Amino acid sequence: MKRIAESTIRRLSLYLSFLEEIEARGVRTTSSDDLAKLGGTTSAQVRKDLSFFGSFGKRGLGYSVPELSSSLRKILGLGRQWRVCIIGAGKIGAALARYAGFAERGFIVSGVYDSDTSKIGTRWGNVTVRDEAQLERDIAVNNYQIAVLAVPADAAQKLVDRAVKAGIKGILSFAPLQLNVPSDVALRTVNMAMELESLTFALTNKGD
Amino acid sequence: MKRIAESTIRRLSLYLSFLEEIEARGVRTTSSDDLAKLGGTTSAQVRKDLSFFGSFGKRGLGYSVPELSSSLRKILGLGRQWRVCIIGAGKIGAALARYAGFAERGFIVSGVYDSDTSKIGTRWGNVTVRDEAQLERDIAVNNYQIAVLAVPADAAQKLVDRAVKAGIKGILSFAPLQLNVPSDVALRTVNMAMELESLTFALTNKGD
DNA sequence: TCTAACTTGTGAACTAATTCACAAGCAGAT
């Protein structure tokens, strides 16, 4: 398959959320123009994005909502369950552990890990905080594929290395630094500082 | 000024975080190659990014760490304080209200807003949860420039409209949907579903 | 002073992503 742009994937994810919304409202058919309006893009962009993966619509008619959403779920790898662990039981880890959005999308969070002995053993929602020392063993035993990293910057790289060595293949990091992973491990980083600074840049340079 | 790519701004923010780190360790001088290695990019990219804003280095020598970090702070609009409110006192709002990173960067969070009467009046760290009904008045009185939105998808657009009408100029949203704002308001969205789905896409299509 | 070793800043070349524009296909009306 030709290499697909990251921006295309992010838009597919957005289209899927619209499709799910209108499907719940009983809408059966939609068009590239509808999707474009909802997603703040153009109909040509929508069609081009989809065209990398096949043809899903009918000329003159548009797209079947259930068919297209099902296709997108398959493309995005959502047709299955993903086993997820959260590393770090601080504020962000706590918010994530209780985040309902995970389960809705097929992400099963079955462990939160921390090294703070006062937290280990406590229950959060329906997961228990476990000893970070057992991370490697649990990754192997529970067959976690994805780790969500919510620890301070200075602890992050070491934990990533351990998780990768133990077999983790995807990492979503909230740590405010650049992480290094082998090329066969997928990494996405959410960096609050970066988002805020791109905002302040825009506010400061408005009108240039 | 020529239009600057969003990707350039995000890298500048990354470079700044490295500069601050090595400055704290006493390093006085660095090079485009150092910054590139730390940021996972190339030295040509670093120099090109900087070149949009001026020339900050000395040929043969590199960059003065304090000078460059000061220049980047100015470019990114961090040479001043920003007044921020958090809308939504749920899990994410709670994590954000206590996030130390805000103050370090000059972001002053002085209000958290929610409509849940059982939360209104409670103190979180050093801010108090206030009644969402007072949002407009407080935006005007406290002169908030940035709103961090941490509410469910179905409440988000209405609150954005209210905040914008009351004078907010920048929004960082954690709500999982596409928001509409006038073109003079800067919007950044952190969408967990999108990040996770771009991960699962990568994991599913590995090796294509 | 001259040379060697570096490193920046930047046009030019290249690569990637978006937008254009239109042929082709579908459904309903006449």
Added chain:
DNA sequence: ATCTGCTTGTGAATTAGTTCACAAGTTAGA
């Protein structure tokens, strides 16, 4: 059967972003 109105899918054109490659500037050492 044909026409009309609509919408997809996709090469081609365009625009945006990255990488190359090198002249020019700086320091240290001979």
